[in-house]
Amino acid sequence: MSAVYECDDPAARAEGLKAAAAAVRSGRLVVLPTDTVYGIGADAFDSAAVRALLRAKRRGPDMPVGVLVGSWSTVDGLVLGVSREARALIEAFWPGDLSLVLPHAPSLQWDLGSTRGTVMLRMPLHPVALELLREVGPMAVSSANVSGMPPAATAREASDQLGDSVAVYLDGGPSGEPVASTIVDLTGPHPVMLREGPVTADAVSEVLGVEVGPAR
Numbered sequence: 001m002s003a004v005y006e007c008d009d010p011a012a013r014a015e016g017l018k019a020a021a022a023a024v025r026s027g028r029l030v031v032l033p034t035d036t037v038y039g040i041g042a043d044a045f046d047s048a049a050v051r052a053l054l055r056a057k058r059r060g061p062d063m064p065v066g067v068l069v070g071s072w073s074t075v076d077g078l079v080l081g082v083s084r085e086a087r088a089l090i091e092a093f094w095p096g097d098l099s100l101v102l103p104h105a106p107s108l109q110w111d112l113g114s115t116r117g118t119v120m121l122r123m124p125l126h127p128v129a130l131e132l133l134r135e136v137g138p139m140a141v142s143s144a145n146v147s148g149m150p151p152a153a154t155a156r157e158a159s160d161q162l163g164d165s166v167a168v169y170l171d172g173g174p175s176g177e178p179v180a181s182t183i184v185d186l187t188g189p190h191p192v193m194l195r196e197g198p199v200t201a202d203a204v205s206e207v208l209g210v211e212v213g214p215a216r
Helices: 010-025 047-057 073-077 084-093 127-136 155-165 201-208
Strands: 003-006 030-032 039-043 066-068 098-103 118-122 139-143 168-171 182-185 192-195
Touching (some): 010 030, 010 127, 010 168, 039 047, 047 139, 084 201, 127 139
Parallel strands (some): 098 182
Antiparallel strands (some): 066 139, 098 118
């Protein structure tokens, strides 16, 4: 039976964060509010939990899961190296609606799907998400919906799709317009915009001093 916590109530929020942290540490799934859409998350370093996340979404490893972090400094331990471009974008847009694809550190023992040596990282601008991430560390997080269905903008919408596959639902109220984050790939010789969301290509280009567009 899933537990739902209303995070607009301080006591329930504290209890919910404690329950969510315990669930993540024990390999179970949680749903959490973010600044884009609701996410379904698991311990990024627990391969069985990440596989359970993919099963809950009814999606295969060919669509790998991104990772949310609770601080800028966390990135240094997850990637092969933080380039000048990555650092500039992190400083300009984190926490916020920008995901960065970077080469991950080869020493990391994780299985996020068919990532081909890369990882997609983001620091969300949401107090509940940040508090949980700072408690448990990096989490593998995907949109809280069954693959092919609309992303959840509320905890109830997430629960309607994911049900008891999730141990804890943190209800932070409506997420607003359910727009997914912008994704910029920094693994090649030039930055590439994989998906344009709230952070525009023009804004990214201005920070980097070069035009950033879609892959050709």
